[in-house]
Amino acid sequence: MAMELWKGNEAIAEAAVRAGCRFFFGYPITPQNEIPEYMSMRLPQVGGCFLQSESELAAINMVYGAAGAGARVMTSSSSPGISLKQEGITYMVGAQLPAVIINVSRGGPGLGSIQPAQSDYFQSTRGGGNGDYRTVVLAPNTIQEAVDHTQMAFDIADKYRNPVFVLADGMIGQMMEPIEWKEYKPAYTAEKEWATTGHKGKRPHNIVNSLFIDAAGCHQHNLELDKKYKAMEENEKRWQEVGTEDAEVLFVAYGTPSRIALSAAEILKAEGIKAGLFRPITLWPYPMMELREAIMRPSVKAVVCIEMSMGQMVEDVRYAALDKKPVSFCGKAGGVIPTQYEIAAAARAALGR
C-alpha cells in the first residue's frame, strides 16, 4: 500500500469512518477543529449524521443517545471542552455505553492556550467525572498510531461497553505525516443485544440507565463494573520499549515528548551515554509492572519522566520506582514543548554528569 500524507485530525476522522462510525456530535474548539470539519463533509457521504451541537454538554448527551441505540458514535474536543463533557462520560460508564472520545489536548488550566499540552493526564486516567469509573486511554505518538488507535478504540469500547479515550496532544492533531491505510477488520463483532433499538413486543424492554437508587443494588452494579475494569487491566495494557536493555538513563514519556526523547537519546549516544525509552501506549490501564521491571534493570541509574505538563504521569513513574531508583522530571506546560537539548541536559543532571 502506498503511503499518504495526512494531517492528524483528518486522519483520526477518516479512521473513525472506516471503522464504521456513522454519528459524530461535537462543538468546535482549537486544536481539533479539523475533526468535526472533516466529519461534516464525510459522514453525509456514507449515510451518517454529523451534528454541531449548541454546546459540549449537548454533544456528549447526543453521543449517549446514539450509543444507547447501538450506533458507532464518536465525539472530539480539546481540554476545556472535554471538561464540559465529564458529566456525560461518567453517565455513559454507569449506563455501560460504548463510544470513542478524542481529546486533542491543549494548555490549561481553564481556557489555557491553543498549543499542545499533556496536562489532562489526571483527568483522563483518574476520571474527571463522579463515581468509581475507568476508561481505557490510548496515547498515540505518530499519525499512523492515531489512526490505528482510533479504530482500536471502537472495538475496545464495544467489547467492554465502556467509553474509550484517544488522548492525542495538539501536535499529533496538527502535524502531517505519511500513513498507510490498512484494511480495517473489526476485532469485536458481537451483536449489541442490550441496545434500545425497538422490539415490537418480541422481547423484554432493554433499559439504558445509570441510576440505581437502592444502595445495595448500586453496590452490586459497581461490583459488575469493577469486573470489567479488571478485565481491561488484564487485556488492554500496551507499551513500547526502545533501547531499554542496557540503558543508563531511562526516559518515560508518552505522545509527542516520547519522540523528542528519542532525539535526545541520539544526542546522548554521541556523548557515550546510553538512554532508553519506556513509552506507555495505554495511560489507563497503566503498564505499571512492566515499567517497574524496566526501571529495576541493573544498568538503569536514573529515570527521567518527560511531559508537556508540570508533572502528572511522574506520580505513576515514582510509584513504579518504589524509591529504589531516582526519578526526576523534565517538563513544560501551557503549550511549550520541551526540546531534545533540555531533555538531554535533564538526563546528564540525573546521572550527575
Added chain:
Amino acid sequence: MTREIIVSGFGGQGVMSIGKTLTEAGLAEGLHVSWLPSYGPEMRGGTANCSVVVSDKPVGSPVVINPTELIAMNTPSLVKFEPMVVPNGIILINSSIVDKKPERSDVKAYYIPCIEIATELGNPKVANMAMLGAYLEATKAVKVETVHEMLKHIFHGPKEKLVALNLKAMEAGAACVK
C-alpha cells in the same frame, strides 16, 4: 541526510503551502517527512510558520529548533529565526518586502523578489512558488520534476494552465540563486 526547514511569514502568504508541497514531494521520493504548523488564532495577517523535516531516517522530533534552512517571507520571520539557523545554514529571503539582510556571516543568504516575480507572471498567488523554486535550486532537497508531477495532479481540467504558471514562477525563483 536530514533537512530541517522553517518556513515563516504572515498568514495568507502561502508559507504552509510551501512546507506542504516540500513534504509531499519528499514523501513521493521515498523520504521520511513531517510537517508541523504553528500559528496564532487569526485567520489572516497573523504570523505563521511551519516545521518541515525531510530525512533518509525516521523523523524523531517534528519540531525544528535549529533549521538547516530558513525561508523568511517577511521581516519578523528573519529577525525571529535567523539566530537559530545552524552554522553554514541557508536563509532564503523574500526581498520584495524584507528590507533587512542577515546579521550573521556564517550563513548563506539568497534574495528572491517573490512579489515582483509573481506580478510579472500576472498572478500574485504564485509568489510562494517562486520561493519554493529558489529553495529547490539552492538545496536540491527534492527534484523539480517531482513537484511538477504533483502540480499536474493538483491542477487538471480547466485549471491545467496553472501548472505552467506555477512552473514559470519556480523557474524565475530558481534563477535568483543561480
